[in-house]
Amino acid sequence: MSARPQPLIVGAGPAGIRAAQALAEVGLRPLVVDEAPSCGGQIYRQRLVPDERSSVALYGSEAAKAEGLHRDFAALTDRIDYWPQALLWSLREGKADIAVGGASRQVAYDGLILATGATDRTLPIPGWTLPGVFTLGGTQIALKAQGCAIGAKVVFIGSGPLLYLVAWQYMKAGVSVAAVLDTAPFSAKLNLLRGLVLEPAVVLRGMRMTAELKLKGVALRYGVSDVRIEGGERVEGIAWREGGGEMHLACDGAGYGLALRSETQLADLAGCRFRFDQRDRAWLPERDAAGRSSADGVYLAGDGASIAGADAAELSGERAALALLEDRGLPHRPERAAAIEHSLARVSRFRDVLEAAFPFPAHWAKDIADETLVCRCEEVSAGELRRAAADFSLSEVNRLKAVSRVGMGRCQGRMCGAAAAELLAAETGRAIDAVGRLRSQAPIKPIPLTLALGEIAREAAE
Amino acid sequence: MSRHLDIDVAIIGGGLVGSSAALALRGMGFSVALLDKGYCGAQASGVNYGGVRRQGRPVEQLPLSQRAHAVWPRLKAQIGIDGEFLRSGHLKLARSEADMATLEAYKRSVEGHGLDLELIGHNGLRERFGWIGGDILGASFCAGDGHANPRLVSTGFAAAARRAGVHVLESTPVQGVTRNGSGFALEAGDGLSLKARYVINSAGAWAGAFAEAFGEAAPISRIYPSMVVTEPLDPVISVNIGMEGGGIYARQVERGNCVVGGERGLPLDDPDFSRPRGDGALAIMNHAAELFPGLRHAHAIRFWTGTEAATPDKNPVIGPSLTTPGLFHAFGFTGAGFQIAPGVGEVLAELVRDGATSTPIEAFSIGRFGNPTSARTHPGSGAGQNSEPQQAGEFNS
Structure with a gap:
């Protein structure tokens, strides 16, 4: 058959699953590539091995959604191709290089839906690289996928809805939660009252969790700053400032995160144009309301395109698939598409509320101590970055990378890039969007040197 | 303004x-x-x-190359940093008798230019550079060459x-x-x-x-040599490595990362920018793991390529x-x-x-x-930009 190559969906989280479903419904057979061993993404991640926990224990109020997604994806088995534990590490001109089962296979695709998700956003604080410190997402995955806690007495630090959700989940799982340290003042939370109109269930759920934490005696502190994680070989305690006073607490685990950041490397490799998004304080691939990027045949959905949460991811995944169908002249359900766009617009307004309630403490960047590591892969400290910027008169983040190695290591800047940009902006007195964007390079994650050249790749190489 | x-x-x-x-x-x-x-x-x-190499250059380049050779150890005084310049030596490998003969002929042709080349046979190679695997017959060593951080x-x-x-x-x-x-x-x-x-x-x-x-x-014309870099490793590659006839070049930086080149990238839609080919990068990686058994369990963390003018x-x-x-x-x-x-x-x-x-x-x-x-080509027309010359040079190997 010399038919058109199949559409390719990257990611089997809520966005990828709904996209696959919408394509399969009209008879297209997409290939879904996902790094995880089973579907669900981070938010609805499944256990590595079955245990006695129920869906409600794992996913709380979202259990029905998780079960629905897992079930719907399983029902697609015969109508899609699905490669779990597969890393799409390079993209170019309609061909994807995918590491799967020890070999790299080159796959031609026609239509690409990127549902690559998000990781935690952080800014370096003293002690953040100590064993026992996890990002909030990592803290949650440990519990959800592996059924273990990151410590016996855990402190949660940062900003964003995940801060309270994970603390609550740990408390429910019987772990001692020492404190929740919110970087925003309590007054910021009043913004959530505006959110009651837009997403009453979400806001009330958050309020209920917070109340339960308080009821169980968990210390909720607001407006914390100057946070330092203490310890020799591993986490032993945490210190911070609050209302002019110095505070301290013993703990053996710390979950830390400042909301989420989109995984945009593949959009970059796919040639999508980027714009600076003030709300996410990040460079994001441009897209229209349907999810079309600036590159032909490349569609963006879920948190990988812009942080909006799991419910929005399901919607934007389906919407992107409908856009692909429309662009191919296939049945594409315009009424459904319009309804989705309407819902997504509401989610976006709610996101404004969340951002006001859980603001990102960008001002921390200028206060990062010189000896604190910014790039843990390449072990580059804040002081080294400041010196490099001054010695070489640098004001652009790729140049800072070139002379300091920041963002050059195993994570390719996914963990430290935003912090390096904030630090450079603070150091040079420029706006964050004026210091540029780290260019992505393949491989987007490390791959073994001995990765075999698969058969399809060999053909293409001739 | x-x-x-x-x-x-x-x-x-x-x-x-x-x-x-x-x-x-x-x-x-x-x-x-x-x-x-x-x-x-x-x-x-x-x-x-990042190769700082005189060995292998055409003889007409050697006076200029020798002049530059004197600059490299003085970088600290001249620009305030040493640029991670390391006088490691440059070892050019031969895969066949014919390649070895080429290295011998090259040594003769550059006598008197101060390169002090040393030919090393199979046994000498095993003794002194035992970390090199693959079917290598011999090599030519230039002790005064090295590498630096571009x-x-x-x-x-x-x-x-x-x-x-x-x-x-x-x-x-x-x-x-x-x-x-x-x-x-x-x-x-x-x-x-x-x-x-x-x-x-x-x-x-x-x-x-x-x-x-x-x-x-x-x-x-334009060429887009592409490079692969590994995660930091214990010392494996102690010299700057080249290969007679091309195909692979490699060095290990002080931090431990190994940089390996040998294939070409392709330009993007805007020919000022380019990116390595996935299959090309894999070929370099496989080749490196074969030539340097110490890299067999390493991961590649980054590829890159650049735009270079070729005559x-x-x-x-x-x-x-x-x-x-x-x-x-x-x-x-x-x-x-x-x-x-x-x-x-x-x-x-x-x-x-x-x-x-x-x-x-x-x-x-x-x-x-x-x-x-x-x-004559028309400026800005892009004419001739992407035609790759036959056997064009390595990228500063």
Whole structure:
């Protein structure tokens, strides 16, 4: 058959699953590539091995959604191709290089839906690289996928809805939660009252969790700053400032995160144009309301395109698939598409509320101590970055990378890039969007040197 | 914004050649502007492999290469950083008797140039470089060669030039340059006009259009050598490795990462930018794991490639313009410019000051490509940009 190559969906989280479903419904057979061993993404991640926990224990109020997604994806088995534990590490001109089962296979695709998700956003604080410190997402995955806690007495630090959700989940799982340290003042939370109109269930759920934490005696502190994680070989305690006073607490685990950041490397490799998004304080691939990027045949959905949460991811995944169908002249359900766009617009307004309630403490960047590591892969400290910027008169983040190695290591800047940009902006007195964007390079994650050249790749190489 | 600058020398292109020329000229007392369309050292000078190698160069390049050889150990004094320069030695491997014979013939042909090459047989190789696997018959060793960090060296020369008082103008593309009375007039960036007595065209892969503006066409094409780097590892590769006949080159930096090159990337839609091919990168990786068993369990963490100008005879263009007094060219290094660039900078400065240089550069005259009009391509048309020369050089291996 010399038919058109199949559409390719990257990611089997809520966005990828709904996209696959919408394509399969009209008879297209997409290939879904996902790094995880089973579907669900981070938010609805499944256990590595079955245990006695129920869906409600794992996913709380979202259990029905998780079960629905897992079930719907399983029902697609015969109508899609699905490669779990597969890393799409390079993209170019309609061909994807995918590491799967020890070999790299080159796959031609026609239509690409990127549902690559998000990781935690952080800014370096003293002690953040100590064993026992996890990002909030990592803290949650440990519990959800592996059924273990990151410590016996855990402190949660940062900003964003995940801060309270994970603390609550740990408390429910019987772990001692020492404190929740919110970087925003309590007054910021009043913004959530505006959110009651837009997403009453979400806001009330958050309020209920917070109340339960308080009821169980968990210390909720607001407006914390100057946070330092203490310890020799591993986490032993945490210190911070609050209302002019110095505070301290013993703990053996710390979950830390400042909301989420989109995984945009593949959009970059796919040639999508980027714009600076003030709300996410990040460079994001441009897209229209349907999810079309600036590159032909490349569609963006879920948190990988812009942080909006799991419910929005399901919607934007389906919407992107409908856009692909429309662009191919296939049945594409315009009424459904319009309804989705309407819902997504509401989610976006709610996101404004969340951002006001859980603001990102960008001002921390200028206060990062010189000896604190910014790039843990390449072990580059804040002081080294400041010196490099001054010695070489640098004001652009790729140049800072070139002379300091920041963002050059195993994570390719996914963990430290935003912090390096904030630090450079603070150091040079420029706006964050004026210091540029780290260019992505393949491989987007490390791959073994001995990765075999698969058969399809060999053909293409001739 | 309109601004005017009246200077002695305008240098188009802030790569290693341009910035080392700027620094040398400033040291002679000239006022200098160094113009780059992007950032100094961000193109081939900064993203090449980082080989600091004399071995393997055509004999006509050796006087210039020897001159540069003297600069490398003095970097700290000259630009304030050592650029991670390491005199590790350069070992060129032979896979066959024929390759070994080529290495032997090369050694004979460069006698008297100070390279002090040492031929090493199969047993010697096993004894001294036991970490090399694969079917290698022998090698030629140049103990005085080494490697350095291009990102630091190229940026460091530009920063030193700035500190010395050079007008370093980044994100300032030169839109036009014309002969004006006894000097030149340049239009650049956002409303900048310059008057200069001399112009140096060191614009790398973009130099062709400037030469052409003065009726001199150089048949340069573009190459996109691509590199793979591993995660940091314990010491495995102790010398800069090359291969007779090409195919692979490798070095390990002090931090432990191994840098391996040998394949070519492809340009993106905008031919100023390029990216490695996935299958090409895999081929380098597999080849490296085979040649260096110590890398078998390593991961590749990053690929990159750069845009480099190549000439048909693989020699650069260096020297005075044949049509326009006061104009000097230095470009087309064909993947082997990194080591000699600091020497080229000194030569250019001498040419400006004295009209002559003590280093023989006749072989690099732009005149060797014959009648200018016969090789003429339209500026900006992209003609000839992507035709890859046969067996073009490695990327500063």
